[in-house]
Amino acid sequence: MRLLFVLILAAAIPLTAAQKKPPLYGWMVVLDPGHGGTDPGSSGNFAGKRVVEDEYVYDVALRAQRIIKSMGGLALLTIQDRRTGERSPRAQEVFPDYRGETYTGRTSVVRAGTWGLNQRLAYGNMLNRKYPKHNRAWISIHFDVVGRNRQIEGVRVIKSRTSTKLAEALRRSFGAYNWLREFAPVVENGDDAYGIRSLHILNGGNRFREKVLIELGNFNNTTDVWRVRNPVTREAYARAIATSLVGW
Ligand SMILES: [Zn+2]
Incomplete structure (x- = not known):
């Protein structure tokens, strides 16, 4: 009798799992952490130490990748740091400015400029076709x-003209944390009215329809720096990115 019960149970579990698709089943997301390699991006200060953009946004991207995968989606990064995985959970630690990140699928070290952005786009466009x-x-x-x-604080989403849903979905998910910028949290790429220059990474060379650039914060704002060096907040940034894709 007990054996029969175990057999029924074993048969029932995979059936239930197959019926209920995970929340991001059918998604393919390209995560593009800014800068890297010889280009550390922007920087700020935390406890007298220099906090550089590329290390922190890379960590957020890795976390978003893990969360998206755990929700059944595909997530791929445009650049790679083969040295480490997700960064230390110690909030007081400041990540050193590592210079060895490479473009995914290539050996060349990441650097600033259009050629570098095109390496990212080539990889993403290949996945878009795949x-x-x-x-x-x-x-x-x-x-x-x-x-x-120093007053400007919080998250801003720059959307492409072709993107209709993603920016609004991100506005909702980051808004739930109260992390959006007070003024114009969602703006269009190249919108002069907000001083947004036309970003190559979101223009026609990027074949995605839904494409955005998220500015998680402002290095001149102490609250934002406090947030980004905190692994709990970086995990929440990543979760906000992943959950914006649920229920489309
Ligand atoms: Zn940047």
Whole structure:
């Protein structure tokens, strides 16, 4: 009798799992952490130490990749740091400025400029063609300085003209944490009215329809720096990115 019960149970579990698809089943997401290699990006200060953009946004991208995969989606990064996985959970630690990140699928070290951006785009566009039946999104992740303004705080999403849903979905998911910028949290690429220059990474060379660049914060704002060096917040940034894709 007990054996029969175990057999029934064993048969029932995979059936249930197959019926209920995970929340990001059918998604293919390209995560594009800003800068890397010889280009550390922007920087700020935490406890007298220099905090550089590329190491932190790379960590957020790795976390988002793990969460998206755990929710049944595909997630791929445009650059790779073969040295480490997700970074230390110690909030007081400041990541050193590592210079060895390479473009995914290549041996060349990441550097600033259009050639480098095109390496990222070539990889993403290849994936875009490879998974025509998936829901597809391109998400560049940055954490920049906003002029000399120390007051500007929080997340801004720069969307491409072709992107209709992703930016709004991100507005909702980051809004749930109250992390959006007070002024114009979602802006269009190249919108002069907000001083947004036309970003190559979101223009026509990027074949994705849903494509955004997220600025997670402002290195001149102490609250934002406090947030990004905190692994708990980086995990939440990553979760906000992943959950924005649920229920499309
Ligand atoms: Zn940046």
